[in-house]
Amino acid sequence: xxxxxxxxxxxxxxxxxxxxxxxxxxxxxxKVFPDHWSxxxxxxxxxxxxxxxLTGTFLTFWFKPSMGHVEYQGVxxxxxxxxxxxxxxxxxxxxxxxxxxxxxxxxxxWAALLxxxxxxxxxxxxxxxxxxRKPRELNWIIGVLLxxxxxxxxxxxxxxxxxLLSGAGLRITEGVAISLPIVGTYITFxxxxxxxxxxxxxxxxxxxxxxxxxxxxxALISAHMVLMWVQKHTQMPGPGRTEHNVxxxxxxxxxxxxxxxxxxxxxxxxxxxxxxAQINPIWLFGPYTPADISAGSQPDFYMGFLEGALRLMPxxxxxxxxxxxxxxxxxxxxxxxxxxxxxxALYPFAEQWITGDRREHHLADRPRNAPVRTSIGMAAxxxxxxxWLLGAxxxxxxxxxxxxxxxTIIGRFAIFIGPAIAYWITYRICIGLxxxxxDILSHGVESGVIKRLPHGEYIEVHTxxxxxxxxxxxxxxxxxxxxxxxxxxxxxxxxxxGPIGKLRAAASKFYGTDHVPLDGHGHHDGHGDGHDEHxxxxxxxKPRELH
Amino acid sequence: MIGTGISVNxxxxxxxxxxxxxLAVVALALGLLGGGYAAAAPSDSTADAAVASxxxxxxxxxRSLFVAHCASCHGISAEGTSMGPTLVGVGAAAVDFxxxxxxxxxxxxxxxxxxxxLGEWVxxxxxxQLAAYVQTLGGGPTIPTKExxxxxxxxxxxxxxxxxxxQCHNFVxxxxxxxxxxxAPDLNESTPEQIYEAMATGxxxxxxxxxxxxxxxxxxxxxxxxxxxxxxxDPGGFGLGRIGPVTEGLVVWVAGLSFxxxxxxxxxxKKRKRTSK
Numbered sequence: 001x002x003x004x005x006x007x008x009x010x011x012x013x014x015x016x017x018x019x020x021x022x023x024x025x026x027x028x029x030x031k032v033f034p035d036h037w038s039x040x041x042x043x044x045x046x047x048x049x050x051x052x053x054l055t056g057t058f059l060t061f062w063f064k065p066s067m068g069h070v071e072y073q074g075v076x077x078x079x080x081x082x083x084x085x086x087x088x089x090x091x092x093x094x095x096x097x098x099x100x101x102x103x104x105x106x107x108x109x110w111a112a113l114l115x116x117x118x119x120x121x122x123x124x125x126x127x128x129x130x131x132x133r134k135p136r137e138l139n140w141i142i143g144v145l146l147x148x149x150x151x152x153x154x155x156x157x158x159x160x161x162x163x164l165l166s167g168a169g170l171r172i173t174e175g176v177a178i179s180l181p182i183v184g185t186y187i188t189f190x191x192x193x194x195x196x197x198x199x200x201x202x203x204x205x206x207x208x209x210x211x212x213x214x215x216x217x218x219a220l221i222s223a224h225m226v227l228m229w230v231q232k233h234t235q236m237p238g239p240g241r242t243e244h245n246v247x248x249x250x251x252x253x254x255x256x257x258x259x260x261x262x263x264x265x266x267x268x269x270x271x272x273x274x275x276x277a278q279i280n281p282i283w284l285f286g287p288y289t290p291a292d293i294s295a296g297s298q299p300d301f302y303m304g305f306l307e308g309a310l311r312l313m314p315x316x317x318x319x320x321x322x323x324x325x326x327x328x329x330x331x332x333x334x335x336x337x338x339x340x341x342x343x344x345a346l347y348p349f350a351e352q353w354i355t356g357d358r359r360e361h362h363l364a365d366r367p368r369n370a371p372v373r374t375s376i377g378m379a380a381x382x383x384x385x386x387x388w389l390l391g392a393x394x395x396x397x398x399x400x401x402x403x404x405x406x407x408t409i410i411g412r413f414a415i416f417i418g419p420a421i422a423y424w425i426t427y428r429i430c431i432g433l434x435x436x437x438x439d440i441l442s443h444g445v446e447s448g449v450i451k452r453l454p455h456g457e458y459i460e461v462h463t464x465x466x467x468x469x470x471x472x473x474x475x476x477x478x479x480x481x482x483x484x485x486x487x488x489x490x491x492x493x494x495x496x497x498g499p500i501g502k503l504r505a506a507a508s509k510f511y512g513t514d515h516v517p518l519d520g521h522g523h524h525d526g527h528g529d530g531h532d533e534h535x536x537x538x539x540x541x542k543p544r545e546l547h
Numbered sequence: 548m549i550g551t552g553i554s555v556n557x558x559x560x561x562x563x564x565x566x567x568x569x570l571a572v573v574a575l576a577l578g579l580l581g582g583g584y585a586a587a588a589p590s591d592s593t594a595d596a597a598v599a600s601x602x603x604x605x606x607x608x609x610r611s612l613f614v615a616h617c618a619s620c621h622g623i624s625a626e627g628t629s630m631g632p633t634l635v636g637v638g639a640a641a642v643d644f645x646x647x648x649x650x651x652x653x654x655x656x657x658x659x660x661x662x663x664x665l666g667e668w669v670x671x672x673x674x675x676q677l678a679a680y681v682q683t684l685g686g687g688p689t690i691p692t693k694e695x696x697x698x699x700x701x702x703x704x705x706x707x708x709x710x711x712x713x714q715c716h717n718f719v720x721x722x723x724x725x726x727x728x729x730x731a732p733d734l735n736e737s738t739p740e741q742i743y744e745a746m747a748t749g750x751x752x753x754x755x756x757x758x759x760x761x762x763x764x765x766x767x768x769x770x771x772x773x774x775x776x777x778x779x780x781d782p783g784g785f786g787l788g789r790i791g792p793v794t795e796g797l798v799v800w801v802a803g804l805s806f807x808x809x810x811x812x813x814x815x816x817k818k819r820k821r822t823s824k
Contacts, residue, residue, distance in 0.1 A: 040811035113799040265810040278783030294713040295723025301796025397724035
């Protein structure tokens with residue numbers, strides 16, 4: 001009865017003898033994955049990427065990456081007889097004449113948006129839970145590279161149909177390239193094969209878009225997954241969870257079923273959007289001509305922050321040794337991107353330097369328990385968000401009847417003030433949430449049962465929190481602080497000497513000081529004795545008269 | 548006249564001494580002179596327009612409408628005040644555009660008068676009378692006929708539309724922002740006549756695209772493109788306002804990621820073990 005049927009055992013043995021698959025599977029199929037909904041967010045990006053590869057391949061069957069001029073003779077009436085590039089004509093052909101072409105094109109575009117959005121929320125999850133800490137710094141850097149490459153992949157893909165909107169994006173790309181000091185002109189001529197727009201850029205972007213960048217993306221995603229597999233996934237603090245184990249479901253069958261289901265959800269989301277929501281209607285934009293530009297020309301959302309930076313920037317320009325340095329383009333093109341991407345890449349190392357924490361971490365932090373990190377993160381999100389929002393300032397102006405200049409002026413202030421306010425608010429919320437945790441741990445949760453005490457006072461009975469929730473809260477760990485106090489001879493410890501060392505000691509103290517220690521504060525367990533309970537009724541100074 | 552002069556004389560010979568004869572001669576001479584002048588004089592737009600855009604009654608009626616609804620800002624003789632520009636020479640087209648779209652009379656002197664529901668007195672008849680009156684003030688572009696705004700070539704119009712219009716009005720005419728509180732309005736509510744008149748008269752922030760810039764037949768092409776595209780059913784599903792990637796980004800974050808997050812929460816949800824009481 002327990003014997004494996006021959007039809008299965010035969011090929012299985014054959015493969016096992018040659019690939020060693022059996023022992024590999026034995027080792028890995030039982031791999032345990034922790035369970036938390038936010039751990040699935042990265043999979044949105046993974047599955048979107050798979051859908052991107054499939055739909056993208058379909059599109060290459062008909063797309064012609066050529067800027068050769070043709071007269072449109074397809075079925076779309078309002079463009080009949082109009083001269084356009086072959087790239088644009090073939091995209092119209094895919095949209096209107098290839099069976100299922102429009103659906104696949106729309107799915108490809110929605111999947112691209114979901115790909116980047118999924119990466120962003122995944123990165124935020126990793127950041128706010130401190131899951132980038134040792135030993136996962138390198139995987140974090142791979143993630144930052146993936147995000148950067150995804151932007152490049154999006155930009156090249158956005159340009160391919162050669163419609164009026166994509167041309168506007170291409171023109172900004174050219175503007176940024178040509179604004180680079182010294183090398184700008186050379187880079188531009190190299191990229192476009194001569195004067196803008198030339199006849200080469202679409203075919204060049206095509207190669208980058210379908211071959212080089214996806215190739216690197218695929219390699220990096222594989223590395224990302226393998227590292228995650230080898231290093232194991234972080235887990236949220238909870239009962240039985242330590243730095244040395246992983247509590248969750250085995251890969252086979254439970255996690256595989258969940259991952260499979262989540263792929264289908266991703267597919268459903270993209271197919272649903274592709275079916276019901278029109279995206280990038282290139283036939284409405286018309287073919288690209290450098291002379292034409294439309295109001296409301298916007299990039300896809302992930303480029304919005306760069307667009308916003310460009311729109312916010314005052315028209316600064318300096319003349320250096322007879323060379324124009326257009327700061328109004330250089331700064332918005334490079335600075336926000338630099339702050340965000342470099343900041344992301346360096347954050348794990350900066351944190352290690354500040355805290356002096358070189359331990360391995362496999363238990364994730366709850367965002368509230370690392371208030372400075374969480375607040376820095378929210379300040380960055382606000383910085384990004386304001387730029388992103390202002391990238392659409394013309395649409396905001398039109399649809400909400402706010403003056404265009406007002407949006408720009410507000411944005412110029414908000415970009416500096418907003419992150420500071422966000423930092424402060426987040427910090428206060430984190431401290432408040434920590435106090436709430438401490439309160440629940442020391443006083444329990446309200447049970448809804450009102451008790452009358454012998455002397456007439458009414459109190460609400462508090463019960464201890466559920467064990468898993470309590471464990472989750474007790475998972476808070478002290479952030480290390482580098483020792484900064486001088487020894488008895490007045491000599492500061494090694495590593496915090498000199499001005500940089502002093503800065504480090506101060507930053508460390510700021511970063512790691514715990515304002516709401518879980519077991520501090522002298523709050524003893526107040527259950528039963530009543531004096532510490534919240535009185536429901538009858539509390540106060542009024543004399544109580546019981547009859 | 549000369550040939551018939553003799554016979555007239557012979558017929559009326561007995562009455563030449565009639566007391567009223569002198570009066571009749573003077574009247575005839577004046578009539579001939581006036582008629583001859585009217586026929587020979589260059590056809591003046593002022594006189595012509597009153598005839599072209601209706602009866603002379605329309606002008607009188609239009610003037611009283613003007614005094615009632617427009618004169619407070621534009622001046623009693625449409626000479627303009629600090630509140631509103633002169634209307635001498637703007638033409639019937641400008642009046643028809645502004646009044647039939649509800650922009651005029653303006654509700655308040657803001658950066659730009661918005662399209663709004665028409666007042667009760669604004670009937671096609673009233674607009675025609677008002678236009679006829681303003682046309683008499685100094686000529687200007689006239690209201691286009693049905694033939695002038697139809698039968699254009701949409702593909703040709705699309706090219707002109709992209710070259711001349713979309714930098715303010717957006718690629719499907721959904722509108723766009725301009726400086727100092729002004730904006731390019733949504734074209735999808737405009738009638739073909741209003742689009743034509745806007746091009747001919749350049750209302751508010753819009754430049755004038757007169758007949759030497761955009762020929763009348765090209766105006767019809769542009770109108771054909773706008774009306775054809777706005778009548779289209781979006782082949783890809785909901786059009787999301789046809790304003791480009793802004794709403795697409797909104798949809799992927801609000802709908803897409805919410806859906807995916809809910810799915811993740813659902814997939815990883817565990818039944819909480821009830822603590823026994």
